[in-house]
Amino acid sequence: MRNSTKMIILTVFAVIFCALYLFYGLNGSFDYALPRRGIKVIAMVLTGVAIAYSTVVFQTITHNRILTPSIMGLDSLYLLLQTVLIFFLGSSHITIVNRHVNFILSVSAMILFALILYRFLFKRGGQPIYFLLLVGIIVGTFFGSISTFLQVLIDPNEFLRVQDKMFASFNNVSGELVWWALGIVVLTFIVGWKSFNDLDVLSLGRDTAINLGVSYDRVVKTMLVISAVLISVSTALVGPITFFGLIVANLSYQFFKTYKHKVLIAGASVMSVIALVGGQWIVERVFTFSTTLSVIINFVGGVYFIYLLLKESRSS
């Protein structure tokens, strides 16, 4: 089967699921339910695309197929920020209640953190990628520990608000923020577009990429910033869900069997949309909200992760 055929089939599935989500059981409630569902669908599509894009790119520049950008510690920072805000300012403070303020605050904190981290690491020269990952893991664990510490001390009622933030949810996405996020995601595609071919060469390794005339450092830096921005936006919009990227990126490699990033990113994005919209529909209609999508994603993702580990260890 040709890759374009595969892409068309996937896209058809994605559209079917979106339509199903939008119109199933609508009972003529076009004015009330449809716009609300529409916002949720857009939020899911955006999150799916952002996570797929950032994970594929991140795995290419780190030459590792079982990493996700969450290793940079961005979602730990998000949780820490939310915990600190609720702990010190209380859950009724404007930074928590007003979603716009919370969104802007979270996105800028995460992007700022990523930029400081990169700036600090790239100043040292050499090959900073693995050092970056190491620092990311340590800083992420540190943020996580502080969050846990504060969560132990916090008032139990306030803790419920923290817990709310700990899992990704598409149920309370604000309409206006979706448009902001859409703008940012489109921007990352405009910036990244002309480097997609360079990424194809990057999967041959650093030395070969430089030999073939790719400005290695520039491409890696641009792509790291892009994936940090994407992760920040999707996390601030719906909560931490980056583990999900691991599944769709690897499914895309397996399904399309190509080195072309335009195909891989598009494929992973469409698969994310299918999984998120389809999954959310099942959660809402079949499980009638008795569980959340991120629980299912983490369960399926965990099983798939173990499969990948076993497969990688067999092949080497």
Added chain:
Amino acid sequence: MIQVRELSKFYGKKAVVEKVNVNIHRGKITSFIGPNGAGKSTLLSMVSRLLDADTGEVLVDNDHVHKMKSNEFSKRVSILKQSNFMNVRLTIRELVSFGRFPYSRGKLNAEDIRIVEQAMDYMGLMDMQYEYMDELSGGQRQRAFIAMVIAQDTDYILLDEPLNNLDMKHSVQIMKILRRLVDDLGKTVVIVLHDINFASVYSDRIVALKNGRVVKDGQTEEIINSDALKQIYDMDIPIKRMNNCNICVYFNS
């Protein structure tokens, strides 16, 4: 001509390459030889801008390496390192097509495809072009990578120990191809070698390094003699003349 001027590289305080001055002449095979840790690979990496030098400069036909755009440089000098890690599964044809990346940025035109096929033909890979790289033997893999470099169509081709892990037959095959690249197509080849007999038989010039410095630099005949080799390797190496070649008999010296 590639001119290397006062090139140094330090790891901490230890100089791996120290104030190296070398000229690499056009249309010749130049071999870098020397004991382990002499700085041969490091020197080659700096010449090909894979590694930044701490001091000194490299000029390719009178242009500074670091002032050139990476893409322009890759049309004039190519480098093949000893280990080629890949994250993707590619066929030989796909890999060789990557050699055209500096020209095509990923979109091959008819001319690119002709050059890719020519390169595969040159390396005798045409009948296995759709086989996957991870299913090939070491010699076939190495030939595929050299085909990629040939498709890159640069005047200068730098190779870091291309004979590593290859048996005699494949080593000879590769050295003969390199010789043809120089004699038939007018390329300039620079190669890091461990086996001095390959250097003796196939190269025009030899640069010998030791402890990060150039100890000998000249025509092959000037270097392959017992006195010079004693200086480079600290070994007494008798030279025997066979089939018009100087062979170093170092196995029991």
